[in-house]
Structure formats: structure tokens, C-alpha cells
Amino acid sequence: MSVYVDENTKVIVQGITGHQGSFHAGEMIKFGTKVVAGISPGKGGTKFQDRVPIVNSVADAMSFSPDATMISVAAPFVKDAAYEAIDAGIGIVYILTEHVPFHDTMEIVHQARRKGITVMGPNGPGITIPGKCKIGIMPNQIFKDGDVAVASRSGTLTYEIVEAITRSGLGESAVIGLGGDPVVGLTFIDVLKKFNDDPKTNKIVLVGEIGGNNEELAAAYIKANIKKQVVAYITGRSAPPGKRMGHAGAIIEKGVGTAESKIKAFNEAGVKVADYPVDVPKLLR
Amino acid sequence: MNLYEYMGKEIFRKNGIPVPDGYVIDSVSQLKPFKKPSVVKSQILLGGRGKSGGIKFARSDADLKAAATDLLGSKIRNLAVTKVLIEDMLNIKKELYVSIALSRADREPVLIASNSGGVEIEAVPQNEIFTKKIDPLLGYSDFIGREASAFMKLDPDIAKQFRSLLVNLYNVFVNEDCELVEINPLVITGEGNLIAADAKVIMDSDSFFRHKDIVITDPEKTPLELEAQGKGYAFVELDGKIGVIANGAGLTMATLDALTLHNGKPRNFLDLGGTDNVDIVVEAFDLVLKANPRAILVNIFGGVTKCDTVANGIVAAKNKFAIKKPMVVRLSGVHEEEGRQILKDNGIESYPTMMEAIERVVKVSEVQ
Numbered sequence: 001m002s003v004y005v006d007e008n009t010k011v012i013v014q015g016i017t018g019h020q021g022s023f024h025a026g027e028m029i030k031f032g033t034k035v036v037a038g039i040s041p042g043k044g045g046t047k048f049q050d051r052v053p054i055v056n057s058v059a060d061a062m063s064f065s066p067d068a069t070m071i072s073v074a075a076p077f078v079k080d081a082a083y084e085a086i087d088a089g090i091g092i093v094y095i096l097t098e099h100v101p102f103h104d105t106m107e108i109v110h111q112a113r114r115k116g117i118t119v120m121g122p123n124g125p126g127i128t129i130p131g132k133c134k135i136g137i138m139p140n141q142i143f144k145d146g147d148v149a150v151a152s153r154s155g156t157l158t159y160e161i162v163e164a165i166t167r168s169g170l171g172e173s174a175v176i177g178l179g180g181d182p183v184v185g186l187t188f189i190d191v192l193k194k195f196n197d198d199p200k201t202n203k204i205v206l207v208g209e210i211g212g213n214n215e216e217l218a219a220a221y222i223k224a225n226i227k228k229q230v231v232a233y234i235t236g237r238s239a240p241p242g243k244r245m246g247h248a249g250a251i252i253e254k255g256v257g258t259a260e261s262k263i264k265a266f267n268e269a270g271v272k273v274a275d276y277p278v279d280v281p282k283l284l285r
Numbered sequence: 286m287n288l289y290e291y292m293g294k295e296i297f298r299k300n301g302i303p304v305p306d307g308y309v310i311d312s313v314s315q316l317k318p319f320k321k322p323s324v325v326k327s328q329i330l331l332g333g334r335g336k337s338g339g340i341k342f343a344r345s346d347a348d349l350k351a352a353a354t355d356l357l358g359s360k361i362r363n364l365a366v367t368k369v370l371i372e373d374m375l376n377i378k379k380e381l382y383v384s385i386a387l388s389r390a391d392r393e394p395v396l397i398a399s400n401s402g403g404v405e406i407e408a409v410p411q412n413e414i415f416t417k418k419i420d421p422l423l424g425y426s427d428f429i430g431r432e433a434s435a436f437m438k439l440d441p442d443i444a445k446q447f448r449s450l451l452v453n454l455y456n457v458f459v460n461e462d463c464e465l466v467e468i469n470p471l472v473i474t475g476e477g478n479l480i481a482a483d484a485k486v487i488m489d490s491d492s493f494f495r496h497k498d499i500v501i502t503d504p505e506k507t508p509l510e511l512e513a514q515g516k517g518y519a520f521v522e523l524d525g526k527i528g529v530i531a532n533g534a535g536l537t538m539a540t541l542d543a544l545t546l547h548n549g550k551p552r553n554f555l556d557l558g559g560t561d562n563v564d565i566v567v568e569a570f571d572l573v574l575k576a577n578p579r580a581i582l583v584n585i586f587g588g589v590t591k592c593d594t595v596a597n598g599i600v601a602a603k604n605k606f607a608i609k610k611p612m613v614v615r616l617s618g619v620h621e622e623e624g625r626q627i628l629k630d631n632g633i634e635s636y637p638t639m640m641e642a643i644e645r646v647v648k649v650s651e652v653q
Contacts, residue, residue: 023589075491075494076494076495099491100491101462101489101491101492101495102387102462102464102489102491103421103459103462103489103492105392106387106392106393106394106421107421107422109392110392110393110420110421110422111422114422137559137588137589138588139587139588139618139619141619142618152535153535154533154534154535154536154538155533155534155535155559156531156532156533156535156536156586156588157533157535157536157538157539158535159586159588159618160536160539160586160617160639163586163617163618180534180535182387182389182464183387183389183392187390207535209535209538210538211389212389212390213389213390214389214390217390233539235535235538235539235542236538236542237542237545237546238538238541238542238544238545238551239538239541239554240521240523242505243521244519244521245519245521245534245537245538245554246519246533246534246535246537246538246554246556247534247535248489248490248491249389250534250538254407259542275546276539276543276546276639276640277539277639278638278639278640
């Protein structure tokens with residue numbers, strides 16, 4: 001198994017007939033992901049793109065033995081959809097949706113934790129293992145198989161950095177988006193453990209941003225536990241305090257969550273921090 | 286979204302948390318006749334209002350009128366006072382602190398309480414602060430209140446009131462989708478009552494679909510930011526001169542950072558989001574132009590957002606608003622070539638990399 005998923009991972013899509021769900025399910029299939037079923041209550045018995053069976057509920061989809069689900073339903077319905085997946089015992093629950101109330105996410109994360117289920121997102125681009133599996137919305141064409149693992153709190157900025165890595169001649173072993181919300185399923189430490197255990201990964205890139213202390217905790221963990229090279233980029237250096245910069249989680253509150261604090265923590269842990277996204281591959285040995 | 290004190294107290298009152306009797310006014314003509322000693326409190330979102338002159342005391346009708354007249358329409362540390370809250374003055378015996386906040390790292394609520402209230406909690410020594418994480422699936426339970434009361438060495442009667450207050454405070458935190466509910470100070474009065482003298486409530490704006498009763502005009506947003514919010518854009522006004530449109534919050538922030546590192550000052554943050562709609566681009570230009578920047582930078586990494594769609598949007602905006610200001614565009618990713626050709630045919634500069642576009646826009650904004 002590579003990081004969280006691989007070429008054998010069977011994926012279902014909750015909300016496969018929606019605007020986002022159908023587009024990204026189609027892109028995932030083009031990428032080579034094993035999309036085994038889609039869920040759309042009331043549309044059971046039909047097919048997505050003439051090939052993927054559509055069923056009415058996650059329970060109905062369990063006959064396809066899914067390992068992971070992508071949830072692409074409107075924010076008010078995310079908690080119910082996630083509970084449905086957690087109740088069915090699907091191992092990886094990835095939530096694409098933005099603007100999920102964080103109280104809902106807290107409950108989802110705690111329910112999942114009790115059952116040993118991994119939650120990715122909400123409001124993140126998902127996970128991609130080049131050549132093997134993509135769950136989420138990252139553009140298919142920017143990846144190249146390689147040994148750099150990337151974890152990030154944002155979407156487009158991740159693509160910018162992944163493309164820079166690919167252009168530099170390096171490639172990626174795994175790319176994971178944690179999500180831009182104040183409460184998300186995965187921390188940098190969770191994915192660092194996975195990256196550290198992954199034999200294919202030799203170098204690690206963390207893309208952080210203002211808000212919270214996820215980066216500071218990661219820096220301390222790296223210093224104590226990670227031997228592989230880690231490079232970082234932090235965005236929001238120029239952001240004024242108290243303002244939410246697009247992501248619900250990107251806010252400096254009471255002096256906590258500044259870019260300076262994160263950069264300082266990484267520097268102290270021996271992690272080089274790039275000034276510009278395009279500089280990230282230059283820092284990778 | 287931060288709520289004003291009077292809004293927070295309304296929520297407290299509805300949920301059985303004792304607050305002083307009072308009323309809010311936005312004009313001196315709404316003042317009621319003086320009855321008892323009162324506190325006149327500016328409704329602004331600023332920690333340490335009192336020290337900045339935002340809170341006045343009235344012991345007579347003349348005092349009350351003078352205080353309300355002074356405060357209404359004034360500016361305190363650059364924040365306009367449009368409303369004041371007039372409350373009965375409390376007979377303060379002791380001040381406590383209590384809050385429930387989201388701990389982002391733990392992904393659960395945390396209760397914080399202290400016997401030392403009335404000052405910022407950051408200034409209270411760690412060994413005087415009670416902290417307890419609350420499992421959101423278990424919720425609040427009275428054992429937490431017992432632990433807190435024991436830690437704070439509260440008298441039995443006050444402890445009883447405190448535990449009942451905690452039940453209500455946790456209900457507010459959950460039912461109103463709060464990021465923070467803070468009472469500082471929580472006053473023990475000479476009469477032996479526990480009363481919330483202040484209220485700081487931060488609600489999660491993503492939860493507003495289930496709080497339709499709440500006024501959702503964010504007091505901290507500028508008129509242009511509110512207009513943008515109404516149209517579905519993440520938009521922040523800044524004080525520089527380069528207008529910015531980018532896609533994705535992270536990339537937009539990175540664009541502002543790169544501009545700043547190049548001594549270019551951004552006028553705004555605008556995240557176009559994932560879109561394949563020309564009108565959304567045109568509308569974004571409308572917002573940025575209203576901020577009156579000297580030059581405009583568009584930074585797009587195409588994926589779901591196609592570069593040719595954005596290019597068509599830029600051309601449409603240029604024509605619609607007769608834009609004469611210099612524009613610099615970076616297009617990379619899906620349909621990049623088509624997009625750059627459209628721009629070239631319409632006399633708009635574009636670059637394939639972010640750094641080239643940043644350098645160029647800083648240069649043209651200086652010339653202007």
C-alpha cells in the first residue's frame with residue numbers, strides 16, 4: 001500500500017449526479033481510479049457514464065466492497081452523508097464540500113476516530129498517488145511519478161507547487177490536501193507518519209498557511225521523528241490579523257497562527273521554508 | 286463572525302444566562318429616564334474598550350445623557366460607535382472568567398475558567414486557569430462543572446449557579462454554532478448572584494443556513510466586503526494599490542505574499558473560486574475596480590477554472606467597464622494557450638508564470 005490508497009483502492013462517490021460530483025468522478029475515472037459505484041438517492045438502478053452503477057444508499061453500495069468514499073453533497077447534508085459512510089464502516093471518508101459548519105466536522109471526526117476511520121477534508125482537494133489513484137479534484141495532468149510527498153492546506157496552491165516539482169524533473173509519491181477549514185480530519189503529523197513509513201517517499205513538502213498551530217506541532221514532530229528531508233512553504237505572510245483569507249481556517253486570532261511563528265518553528269526544526277511556491281523544488285536536494 | 290456584546294447578551298438571556306438589565310440605543314433620543322446607576326458601553330469589537338474610553342459610568346440623568354452623547358458617533362481606536370448599551374451598574378464583589386472555545390488542534394471544544402477574571406486570560410498565570418477538553422459526542426456533563434468549581438474554590442451557592450450557567454453556556458456554544466463564547470468578567474455581585482457582565486460570541490458563518498433568525502451583517506466587514514460576500518466572493522480589502530484576482534484561497538494568499546516581497550502593495554484579496562463562468566470573472570472585476578486600484582493583477586492556475594474562460598471574462602470586463610488601468614495576467618494550466626491568445630488578440634499582457642506577472646505588475650503600478 002502506498003500512502004492511504006493505491007491502484008486497488010475501490011472508491012464510491014456520494015453525490016455522483018451533482019454538478020461537481022459528476023465532473024470529478026469522470027476525471028477520477030480518466031486518471032485510472034477504480035470508481036465502483038455512485039450514490040444518488042432516488043436514482044438507483046441507473047448508470048454513470050454508461051458504466052458505473054448508481055445506487056440509492058451507501059448500504060446498497062457495500063456489495064461493491066468500497067475502501068473509500070468521496071462526499072460531494074451540499075454543506076447542510078455533509079454530516080448525514082459522512083455518518084452514513086462511517087456507519088457502513090468505509091475506511092476512508094473524503095469530504096470535498098466547502099462551508100461545512102465546523103461543529104458538524106467535529107462530530108464527524110470524533111465518530112470516525114471511534115471506528116478507526118480516516119477523514120480527509122472537508123474543503124480540501126483530496127489525495128493523489130501518481131499512476132495509481134486519485135480521489136478528489138486535483139488536475140490530472142500536473143503529476144509525475146517520483147519520490148516527493150506533498151501535504152497541503154490548500155488546493156490551487158498545491159497544484160502550483162506540484163507543477164513546479166514536476167517541471168523541475170522531480171516527481172511525486174503522494175499528494176494530500178488536508179483542507180482549508182478550521183477543523184479537518186487530518187493533521188500534518190498524521191500524514192508525516194504515513195510519508196515516513198512509505199518506502200517510495202524520500203522527500204517531503206508541507207504547504208501551510210496562517211491560522212491555528214498545525215505547522216508548529218508538525219515542526220516539533222519533524223525535529224524528533226523524521227529523518228527524510230522536509231521542505232515547507234507558508235502562505236499568508238502579508239495577511240492582516242483578524243481577517244479570514246478565503247479559507248475559513250486562514251485567520252490570525254489573538255496573535256496565534258501567524259506566518260512568522262510557523263516559519264520560525266520550521267527553521268528551528270531544520271526545515272527550509274521557500275519564499276515563493278516556485279522555489280520549493282530548488283530546496284529539495 | 287464576531288457578535289457585538291448586546292447581540293451576545295440577547296442570546297445569553299434567551300438561554301438562561303443571567304445578564305444585567307439594559308437596552309441598546311443608536312441615538313440619544315432613545316435614552317430612557319435615569320433610574321439607577323448605569324454603565325454606558327460602546328458597541329464596538331475591541332478588546333480593552335474600557336481602557337480606551339469606550340465605557341462610561343452614569344450616576345445621574347445628566348451623566349447618562351453626557352455619556353451617551355459623547356460615545357455615540359465617536360471613534361474609538363478608529364472604530365465608529367453607532368450603538369451603545371446602557372445597563373444597570375453591578376455591585377461587583379468578585380470577577381471570574383469563563384469561556385468555551387474551539388481547540389483547532391484537538392478538534393473539540395475546550396472549557397477555560399478562572400477565579401481571576403476582568404483581565405485578559407492570556408495575562409492570568411497558568412496555574413490559576415482551569416482547562417478541560419470536551420468530547421463533542423459526549424457533550425457537557427455536570428462532573429466538568431464540579432471539577433471547575435473545586436479548582437476555582439467557589440462557595441457552594443456560587444458553585445451551584447456556576448454549574449447551571451455552564452450547562453447553558455455549552456448549549457449556546459453548540460446550538461448557536463459558536464467558535465467562542467466568553468464571559469469576562471463573570472461577576473459575583475454583593476447580593477450573591479452570578480451575572481455575565483460582558484459577552485463575547487463568535488459564530489461560524491458557515492452555519493448561517495440554520496440560523497436564519499440571526500442578523501448576518503458582519504460588523505467587521507467594509508461595505509465593499511459585504512457586497513462581495515453577498516455575491517459569493519471571498520474578498521478582503523487591504524491598503525495597497527494593486528488589485529488582485531486569483532483562484533483558490535491559498536494561491537490568492539501566495540499572490541499577495543509574492544507582491545509584498547516584491548515591494549508591491551495589494552489593494553485586495555479576491556478568490557475567484559473554482560468556476561467556468563465568464564460572468565463570475567466580470568463581476569470580480571466590478572468589485573476590484575470599486576476598490577480603485579492603480580493596476581490589476583490576475584493570477585490563474587487553471588484546473589476546474591479554465592484559462593480561456595477567464596481570458597474571455599477579462600476581455601468582457603475590459604470592454605464593459607472601459608478599463609484603462611494597466612492589467613497584467615498570468616495564465617497557467619488547463620487551456621492556457623487558448624487563453625493567452627484571446628488576451629493577446631485584445632491587447633492584454635499575459636505571462637505563463639506567476640513570478641513574471643508579479644514583477645511586471647509591480648513595475649507598471651509604480652509608473653502610474
